Amino acid sequence: MYGLVNKAVQGLVIENYGEETWDKIRERANVDVEMFISNESYKDSLTYDLLVAASEIVNQPASELLRLLGHYWITEIAVQHYGAMMDAGGNSFVEFMRNLPNFHGRVAMIFPNLKPPTFTILKEEKNSLHLVYESARNGLEMFVVGLLEGLAKRHGIKIKIDQSEFKSTQPVEGVNQTLFLVSWDSIS
Ligand code: HEM
Incomplete structure (x- = not known):
């Protein structure tokens, strides 16, 4: 990396x-x-x-360090060094999530050899969304949890994340797929 x-x-x-x-x-x-x-x-x-x-x-536990790394990534790395890119990603948590599938496409303009993760929104409801994370790398799910929590905090909401294994109808050899069920309280 x-x-x-x-x-x-x-x-x-x-x-x-x-x-x-x-x-x-x-x-x-x-x-x-x-x-x-x-x-x-x-x-x-x-x-x-x-x-x-x-x-x-x-x-x-490594999982806890990965989660903290996700928080740190948002607050220290992304916001402080790539602020314009983060702002362009959306004005709210949901907007940012909608743009997340394309986010690393922009990152790849700065880092041309990037092997980015893939994100897909399967379902979006009023107070929740289903996000699929795909990566050729292993064991980084808690990094994603930390990143999502960091993003939610940045946009002033508190989220709950449930993780489940994702059985795609189109599995890809060597790619791990995880489904995150992300929910939050109503935003007044
Ligand atoms: C300006 C902000 C960001 C920058 C500059 C950035 C850049 C990067 C870079 C350089 C890597 C290493 C990959 C490689 O070297 O091949 C990476 C990995 C990763 N990024 Fe981002 N990223 C940003 C924001 C985000 C956000 C908002 C998320 C998700 C919520 C995210 C999720 C990930 C994940 C999960 C990985 C681990 C690689 C994997 O799963 O295979 N990143 N990113």
Whole structure:
């Protein structure tokens, strides 16, 4: 994945646990890169190794770290560094969700080798929507949960997310598909 993702993992760890803890994590993960370059591609395994090492060293489940990474991604990475793109994504949570399927298409203009996730809205109701997440990567579902929670917070609503396995009528070899049922209270 692009260095931007590893930089986010580094930022999250340093902000919450300090530089020393980050150095221990890097050592445990056998990562000798001191400064990640945002627009350079790194092996996916490097990111996973960092997350596994972080989980062991700060004694938090990897799923919880992924969720926090999703929050951090929205508040620190996306809003602060890609504010215009985030604003163009929509003025409300629902609007942002409607534009989410095309969002990484715009991101790919900055990061041409992007292997983005795919999002599809299957159903939209007044206070809920069904969102399908597809990725060739494994185990990032809680990152998506954190991202969605971060987006909801940014737009002033609180959401509930239920996750279920998704059996597509058109399964794709090597692609994981997850269905998220996202709901919220009425917005007055
Ligand atoms: C300006 C904001 C954003 C930027 C610049 C951005 C950029 C990126 C980049 C560089 C990657 C790594 C993929 C690769 O290197 O191949 C990535 C992955 C990912 N992004 Fe975004 N992204 C943004 C917003 C979002 C939002 C709002 C969501 C969803 C709610 C999202 C969901 C994901 C997920 C789930 C992945 C993990 C890759 C996977 O599942 O295969 N991103 N994004």
